[in-house]
Amino acid sequence: MANDVVLEIDNITKEFPGIVALTDVSLQIKRGEIHGLCGENGAGKSTLMKILSGVYEYGSYRGNVYMEGEEIKFTGESIKQAIAKGIAIVYQELSLVPKLTVGENIFLGREPHNRGIINWDKLYAETDSLLKKYKLEIPFGAQVGNLGIGQQQLVEIARAISEEAKVLILDEPTSALTEEEVGTLFAILKELKANGVTCIYISHKLEEFFKITDTITVLRDGMVIGTLPTTEATVEKIISMMVGRVMKERFPKGNRKPGETIMEVRNLTAYDPNAPGVKIVDDVSFSLRRGEILGVAGLMGSGRTELVTTLFGEGGVNVSGEISVKNIRADIRSARGAMANKISLVPEDRKALGLIVNDSIIKNISLPNLDAFSSFLRINKNEEYKMCQKYADDLQIKTQSINALVTSLSGGNQQKVVIAKWLMSSPEILILDEPTRGIDVGAKYEIYKLMNELAEKGVALIMVSSDLPEVLSMSDRIMVMHERQCAGILDQNEATQEIVMALATGIRK
Amino acid sequence: MLRSIWNIILRNIKTFTMIFALGFIWLLFSILTQFGFVQPENLSNLFRQMTIISFLSIGMVLVIVTGNIDLSVGSVTGFLSVIAAFLQYYVFSSLLSGMLPTADPLLVGAISTVLTIIVVVATGVGIGALQGTMVSYLGIPAFIVTLGGMFIFRGGVLAITQGKTIGPVEESMKAIAQEYTSPLVGWVIAGVAIALIFFGILWRRRQKKAYGFELKPMRFDILKACFFSVLVFSYVLVMNLYQVMGEFKSIQYPVLLMAVVALVFSYLSSNTRFGRYAYAIGGNKEAARLAGINIKKNILQVFILMGVLCAVAGIVLTGRVGYGTTSGGDKYELTAIAGCVIGGTSLMGGEGTILGALVGSLIMTSLDNGMSYMNLGPEWQYIIKGAVLILAVYLDVVSKKKK
Ligand SMILES: Nc1ncnc2c1ncn2[C@@H]1O[C@H](COP(=O)(O)OP(=O)(O)OP(=O)(O)O)[C@@H](O)[C@H]1O
Numbered sequence: 058m059a060n061d062v063v064l065e066i067d068n069i070t071k072e073f074p075g076i077v078a079l080t081d082v083s084l085q086i087k088r089g090e091i092h093g094l095c096g097e098n099g100a101g102k103s104t105l106m107k108i109l110s111g112v113y114e115y116g117s118y119r120g121n122v123y124m125e126g127e128e129i130k131f132t133g134e135s136i137k138q139a140i141a142k143g144i145a146i147v148y149q150e151l152s153l154v155p156k157l158t159v160g161e162n163i164f165l166g167r168e169p170h171n172r173g174i175i176n177w178d179k180l181y182a183e184t185d186s187l188l189k190k191y192k193l194e195i196p197f198g199a200q201v202g203n204l205g206i207g208q209q210q211l212v213e214i215a216r217a218i219s220e221e222a223k224v225l226i227l228d229e230p231t232s233a234l235t236e237e238e239v240g241t242l243f244a245i246l247k248e249l250k251a252n253g254v255t256c257i258y259i260s261h262k263l264e265e266f267f268k269i270t271d272t273i274t275v276l277r278d279g280m281v282i283g284t285l286p287t288t289e290a291t292v293e294k295i296i297s298m299m300v301g302r303v304m305k306e307r308f309p310k311g312n313r314k315p316g317e318t319i320m321e322v323r324n325l326t327a328y329d330p331n332a333p334g335v336k337i338v339d340d341v342s343f344s345l346r347r348g349e350i351l352g353v354a355g356l357m358g359s360g361r362t363e364l365v366t367t368l369f370g371e372g373g374v375n376v377s378g379e380i381s382v383k384n385i386r387a388d389i390r391s392a393r394g395a396m397a398n399k400i401s402l403v404p405e406d407r408k409a410l411g412l413i414v415n416d417s418i419i420k421n422i423s424l425p426n427l428d429a430f431s432s433f434l435r436i437n438k439n440e441e442y443k444m445c446q447k448y449a450d451d452l453q454i455k456t457q458s459i460n461a462l463v464t465s466l467s468g469g470n471q472q473k474v475v476i477a478k479w480l481m482s483s484p485e486i487l488i489l490d491e492p493t494r495g496i497d498v499g500a501k502y503e504i505y506k507l508m509n510e511l512a513e514k515g516v517a518l519i520m521v522s523s524d525l526p527e528v529l530s531m532s533d534r535i536m537v538m539h540e541r542q543c544a545g546i547l548d549q550n551e552a553t554q555e556i557v558m559a560l561a562t563g564i565r566k
Numbered sequence: 567m568l569r570s571i572w573n574i575i576l577r578n579i580k581t582f583t584m585i586f587a588l589g590f591i592w593l594l595f596s597i598l599t600q601f602g603f604v605q606p607e608n609l610s611n612l613f614r615q616m617t618i619i620s621f622l623s624i625g626m627v628l629v630i631v632t633g634n635i636d637l638s639v640g641s642v643t644g645f646l647s648v649i650a651a652f653l654q655y656y657v658f659s660s661l662l663s664g665m666l667p668t669a670d671p672l673l674v675g676a677i678s679t680v681l682t683i684i685v686v687v688a689t690g691v692g693i694g695a696l697q698g699t700m701v702s703y704l705g706i707p708a709f710i711v712t713l714g715g716m717f718i719f720r721g722g723v724l725a726i727t728q729g730k731t732i733g734p735v736e737e738s739m740k741a742i743a744q745e746y747t748s749p750l751v752g753w754v755i756a757g758v759a760i761a762l763i764f765f766g767i768l769w770r771r772r773q774k775k776a777y778g779f780e781l782k783p784m785r786f787d788i789l790k791a792c793f794f795s796v797l798v799f800s801y802v803l804v805m806n807l808y809q810v811m812g813e814f815k816s817i818q819y820p821v822l823l824m825a826v827v828a829l830v831f832s833y834l835s836s837n838t839r840f841g842r843y844a845y846a847i848g849g850n851k852e853a854a855r856l857a858g859i860n861i862k863k864n865i866l867q868v869f870i871l872m873g874v875l876c877a878v879a880g881i882v883l884t885g886r887v888g889y890g891t892t893s894g895g896d897k898y899e900l901t902a903i904a905g906c907v908i909g910g911t912s913l914m915g916g917e918g919t920i921l922g923a924l925v926g927s928l929i930m931t932s933l934d935n936g937m938s939y940m941n942l943g944p945e946w947q948y949i950i951k952g953a954v955l956i957l958a959v960y961l962d963v964v965s966k967k968k969k
C-alpha cells in the first residue's frame with residue numbers, strides 16, 4: 058500500500074539558533090485523508106508545515122520529504138515550487154494584503170492576464186464562482202482590511218483551495234472562526250476530501266479532530282509521540298499524549314465571589330470611524346462587578362470586539378451613553394484614559410494590535426507598564442527584567458530568554474506575551490478579547506486559573522470568546538450580542554449552549 | 567571562549583559588518599594614498615569633518631525610528647547658521663560694545679557667542695516644534711511638511727543673507743569648531759573616559775548581582791571594557807601626535823561635543839520611556855496606541871530634539887566657516903539620512919541605533935575625505951557615495967533574509 062502514501066516525512070530535524078524545533082520527525086500522510094496534527098504551543102507543528110510549504114528551504118533542515126514517492130527539495134523560489142508541486146497552505150498568522158480586495162488577494166501572484174494585462178472581469182468572475190461554490194458569503198470586491206478577522210481567515214482558505222492543491226495544509230484555521238463558519242469550513246473539507254484532496258489539519262480545539270479527521274498525530278517537544286486512527290482516540294487520550302500527563306478537567310473551578318459593582322454602562326452607542334452613520338455598538342447597557350467574569354458571546358460581527366474596544370476608548374466614534382467606573386462618570390476617549398481608570402484590554406488581533414513584532418519579548422511585555430519602574434530619566438532595566446521574567450514564568454512562555462524577539466516564538470506563545478503585558482498592568486477591570494485563541498489545552502488551563510485568581514483578588518473581568526464551552530464554564534454571567542445589540546444577559550446556571558445560540562442568532566429575544 | 571565571542575559577533579552581526587566595512591574603507595584609502603589618509607593630520611580633519619553630519623544623523627535616527635523623515639535638516643542647519651552669523655556680526659557686536667564700551671573685546675565676543683547660542687538653540691526648538699506639530703497634531707505627512715520646510719528655510723537663508731556672506735564671527739565662535747584641547751587635557755579626558763567605562767560596567771554587574779540575575783563571565787565584560795578603552799586610548803594617542811606649527815594639539819572641541827551629544831542621545835534612546843516609546847511607535851503604531859502611549863506628544867518631542875540638533879550643527883558650521891554663507895547645510899539632509907541607513911536604521915521605522923548612525927556618518931565622511939585626498943573629481947565622489955549607500959542597504963537586506 059506504499060503508493061497510498063501521498064507525503065512521507067522522513068527523519069526531519071530542524072534547529073533554530075539555540076533551540077531544536079523538530080527532532081527526527083517521521084510521518085506518513087495517506088492520500089485522501091484528513092490528518093490531524095496536535096501538540097502544545099511550541100511543539101513544532103507550524104515549523105513542520107513550513108518545511109512542507111517551502112518556507113524553510115531544503116538544506117535548512119535535516120531529513121527528507123517524499124511526495125508520491127519522489128523526494129522534494131525546495132530551494133530558491135521554494136514557496137512557488139511547493140505550490141507547483143501541489144502543496145497549498147493556510148498559515149497560522151494571516152498573510153493577506155489588507156488594502157487589496159478579496160479577489161485580488163485570492164489571485165495574488167497568479168492573476169489571469171492577457172499579455173501582462175490583468176483580466177479583471179475574469180478575476181472577479183472566478184472569485185465569485187469560487188466563493189459561491191463553497192457557500193462563502195463574502196463580497197468579492199471588498200477590501201480585505203475591512204473584513205472581520207474570521208472572514209479574512211475564510212478568504213485565506215479560499216485562496217489555498219483555489220490553488221487546486223493535492224495537499225492542503227491548514228494551520229489553526231478555526232481559531233478565528235465562529236461555530237457557524239467552522240461548519241462551513243468542514244463542509245468544504247469534506248467536499249475536497251471526496252475529490253481526493255489530502256489535508257493536514259492543525260488545531261487546538263480538540264473536539265474538531267473528532268468531527269473531521271481520519272488520523273491524528275500528536276507532537277510534543279518536536280517529537281512524534283504517536284499516530285492513531287481517530288476512531289481509536291479520545292479527548293483524554295490525546296490530551297495526555299500532548300502534555301505528557303493526565304489532565305482531569307479542562308476548566309479549573311474558581312472560588313469567585315462577585316462583590317460590588319465597579320463599572321456601569323448605560324445605553325452605550327458608537328459609530329464606525331471609517332463609515333459615518335453606521336452603528337457599531339447599539340444601545341448596550343450592563344454592569345460589571347468586582348471579582349466576576351462576564352462572558353461576552355455572539356457571532357462574528359455581532360459587535361463584541363467593537364463593544365470592548367469602545368469601552369477601552371479606542372473603538373467607535375461619536376460615542377453616546379454613559380460609562381461610570383466606581384460610581385464616577387468616566388469619559389474614556391483613548392487607551393490612556395482607559396488605563397487611568399485601571400482598565401486594560403487584551404486585543405483580539407495580536408499581530409496588528411497586540412505586539413511590536415520586531416521587538417523582544419521583554420520590551421513587548423513592559424511597554425504599557427514602564428511607569429512602574431521608571432523615573433523621568435531612567436528605566437530601571439533590572440527591575441523590568443525581573444518583573445517580565447516573572448510574568449513569562451507564570452504564563453509558561455516557552456523561550457530561551459525573554460530578550461529573544463517575539464517572532465521567534467510559536468503562535469500560542471506570542472499570545473501569552475500579549476496576555477502577560479496586560480496582566481502586568483495590574484488592572485481593576487481586565488478585558489480579554491478571545492484570550493485563548495491559538496493556545497494549547499495545558500496553557501489554557503493556566504490562563505483560566507490566572508483569571509480565577511485575578512477575580513478572587515477582586516479584579517473584574519470581561520471575556521469575549523467564540524468558544525462556547527469556555528464562555529459557559531468560565532463566566533459568572535454571559536452577555537450575548539446580536540447585531541451590535543445586547544440580546545440578553547444570562548446567569549451561568551441558566552445558560553446553555555442552545556439558549557446562547559438562540560440569542561446570538563436572534564431566534565430568541 | 568572563542569565560540570562565545572563568535573556568538574556575540576553573530577548576534578550583533580549588523581554592528582560588526584559596519585565596523586568591518588569602515589575598517590575596509592580605511593585600509594583601502596590608506597593603501598591608495600600611501601598612508602597619507604591615516605596620518606594624524608588627516609584623521610584629525612576627518613573626525614572634525616564628520617561632526618556636523620553626525621549631529622544631524624543622531625537626530626535623524628530618532629525621527630526615522632518613529633516612522634517619519636526630516637528632509638528639512640540641511641536647510642534648517644543653514645538657516646540657523648546664518649542667523650548665528652547675523653546675530654554676531656550685525657546685532658550683538660554693536661549692541662554689546664555700546665553697552666560695555668570699556669570691556670575687553672574678547673570678553674564681549676564671548677558674551678556675544680553665549681547669547682547667540684541661546685537664541686539659535688531656541689530658534690531650533692521653535693522650528694522643531696512647528697514642524698513636529700504639523701506632523702503629529704495636524705496629521706500632515708512628515709515627508710511633505712519637511713519637504714516644504716526644506717524650501718522655506720532655504721528661502722529663509724537667502725532672506726537673511728540677501729545673497730551675501732555674513733561675517734566674520736567672533737573668535738570664541740570659531741573656537742567651538744576649530745580649537746583643540748592641549749595634549750595634557752586630552753590625556754586627562756581619556757583617563758576619565760576609561761575610568762568611567764570600567765566603573766560603569768562594574769557598577770552594572772553589581773546591580774545585576776543585587777537582583778540575583780545570572781552574570782556573564784567577568785572576562786566578557788572586561789573584554790568589552792578593554793575594547794572601548796583601547797578605542798578611546800588610541801584615538802587620543804593619534805590626535806596627540808598632530809602638531810600645527812610645532813605645537814602639539816589634541817582632541818578637537820567639536821568632536822568632544824559630538825561625543826557628549828551621542829552619549830546623551832544614546833542613553834535617551836535606550837534607557838528612557840521617551841526612547842522606548844519612539845521605537846514602539848515605529849514598530850507598530852496601533853499596538854503603541856493601545857498600550858496607552860501618547861503618540862503625538864512623542865513625535866513632537868522627537869522633532870523638537872531634531873531642531874535642537876540642527877541648532878548645534880548650525881553653530882558648529884558657522885564656527886567652522888567663520889561666516890554665514892548662502893549654501894551652508896546644502897544637501898546635508900541626504901548625507902544624514904544616508905549615514906543613518908548605512909548605520910542600520912530601517913526606513914520602515916522601529917529600528918536603528920545612535921552608535922550605528924555615528925559609524926554610518928563616519929563611513930560617509932571617510933568616503934568624502936579619502937576621495938578628496940586622492941583628488942578624485944566630484945562626479946566620482948557622488949557616484950561612489952551613492953553606490954556605497956545602495957550596497958550597504960543591500961547587504962542589510964541579505965543578512966535579514968538569512969535570519
Ligand atoms: N524563527 C524562529 N526562530 C527561533 N525559534 C523559532 C522560530 N520559529 C519557531 N521557533 C521555535 O520553534 C519551536 C516550535 O515552534 P512552532 O511555531 O512550530 O510551534 P507550534 O507547534 O506551531 O506552536 P503553536 O501551537 O503555539 O502555534 C518553538 O519553541 C519556537 O519558539
Ligand SMILES: [Mg+2]
Pocket residue numbers: 102103104149228467468469
Ligand atoms: Mg503554530
